[in-house]
Amino acid sequence: MLRKALAYRETHQQRFVQDLSGLVRIPSCSFPGFPPAELQRSAEAVAELCGRAGLEHVKLLRFPDAPPYVYGDWLHAPRRPTVLLYAHHDVQPPGREELWKSPAFSPAVRGGRLYGRGACDDKAGICLHTAAVESFLQGAGKLPLNVKVLIEGEEEVSSRHLPALLEKNARLLQSDTIAIADTGNFETGLPSITTSLRGLVAFDVTVRVTERSLHSGMWGGPLPDPVQALSKMLASLTDAYGRIAVPGIYRDVRPLSAVERKSFASLRYGESAFRRQASALPGVQTVGGKSSPAVKLWREPTLAVNAIQASSRKDCANVINESAWCHLGLRTVPDMHAGKTAKLLMGHLKRMAPWGVKVEFS
Ligand SMILES: [Zn+2]
Incomplete structure (x- = not known):
């Protein structure tokens, strides 16, 4: 099953990137003063991707005064666990226009990377879920477990209505585990699972x-x-x-445990790798004492x-x-x-x- 899904992913990679570009073109900023109609538009675009992936019961979950959330599911794996896949379709404001090399909402590829507001946070998260589900359903005919998808529309403004929405839809969203695609990879090309955040x-x-x-x-x-x-x-x-x-x-x-110490060390994440990833200017020192970058970033x-x-x-x-x-x-x-x-x-x-x-x- 996995091999077929991976083969499907391989042959449809270009289209998945196009899907992501399409979402990035919608300026779905949830901050006050930005048009709410764009959040409606991005929710509808996400719902369309969910439907095309093969998810069922796709709908917009509405709550008074909240940007629409998107839901979809595939529940045809009896006796298998259910995973809830989470991401969000709203974005931060574009910020200072002159600092963008290409316009914030005109996705552009440079050096094999896609740039635009939301290209990473978190429209990539949405496409990660829909591309994975589509690769399994269209490539292998089924998923190895049950899937529910929830795509939020107000994460960047503190998820104000999320607690009430979860309560209201508790049965609909009931699942065994949650996978949140709203974090980073440890390194370009190295998929990573984030287990905690500060x-x-x-x-x-x-x-x-x-x-x-x-x-x-x-x-x-x-x-x-x-x-x-x-x-x-x-x-x-x-x-x-x-x-x-x-x-x-x-x-x-809390002091670092032996397991944490060993696990952080295994990443071999040193000063120079951190400087490169952070694009620190030459001569600018790192601060925060003697701990390694990983400890400073994750445990201090x-x-x-x-x-x-x-x-x-x-x-x-x-x-x-x-x-x-x-x-x-x-x-x-x-x-x-x-x-x-x-x-x-x-x-x-x-x-x-x-x-x-x-x-x-x-
Ligand atoms: Zn995010």
């Missing part, structure tokens, strides 16, 4: 100094600059080696300032801004508690706030 503690920080922004020539001197105050606070979050310097943050981190917490704003390039003027804002995200690992971590971080930022500036979290 968690996230994230919040906004606002530093306020005055009611309104003031002219820097008239008022600068006695008045603290909120941007510099926030910068000092952010700079205090890491030490000289880029390790998190918030007291207590590593206290609960890390912190990033995801966005920072006071004024903007467009509105830049000779002023002391009234406030400065940033969004912080800390990736958590096993045994770290989200609420406790947030408390430690916020407490540290407050203690480090200079000059009596007002600090707010949201």
Whole structure:
């Protein structure tokens, strides 16, 4: 059965890539301000792929105010387990247009790779499922187990309706195991199974100094600059080696087990492989202490300032801004508690706030 499915996959590879390109052309961005009609269109395109793969009972699952989810199944393997295949059809906003080598929603092949918003995350995940199912059903006539497919439409905006949707469709989605195609491969050409992901503690920080922004020539001197105050606070979050310097943050981190140590080492994932994959610029050092890249990526917490704003390039003027804002995200690992971590971080930022500036979290 597997041989026939693989042969089918081989001869239809080009068409599978075309299917993926077709999905990438639909700007199915789930963020506020983007047209919801595109999410409807992408859900319908996914449903069509599911139908062509040979899945049955293909339909859009609707929930008030939620982008449509897509469902399909093939349940003709009695006494065999049922796997639920998950992916999502919504995408992130395209971001800064000038940074794209080709337009975000015009998929382009460069060096044997397909580029476009969603080409990887997560329309490749959808096509992975539909191509696999189609290869079995059309190439070998059947699947070795029962399959249910759920393709979400709001993953990039925190899956707001997913818990309620799961509850409402509990029987429909009942399965023995779930395969999520929304993670990366360890290396190009090396298929990988991700067994766990880091968690996230994230919040906004606002530093306020005055009611309104003031002219820097008239008022600068006695008045603290909120941007510099926030910068000092952010700079205090890491030490000289880029390790998190918030007291207590590593206290609960579960030590690496012998199995993990052995398994990470077997990947032979060193500094140079990491630098290449991350496209780090020459001379830029890696940070975070002495652990190997795999341990830093998978088993240690890390912190990033995801966005920072006071004024903007467009509105830049000779002023002391009234406030400065940033969004912080800390990736958590096993045994770290989200609420406790947030408390430690916020407490540290407050203690480090200079000059009596007002600090707010949201
Ligand atoms: Zn994703």
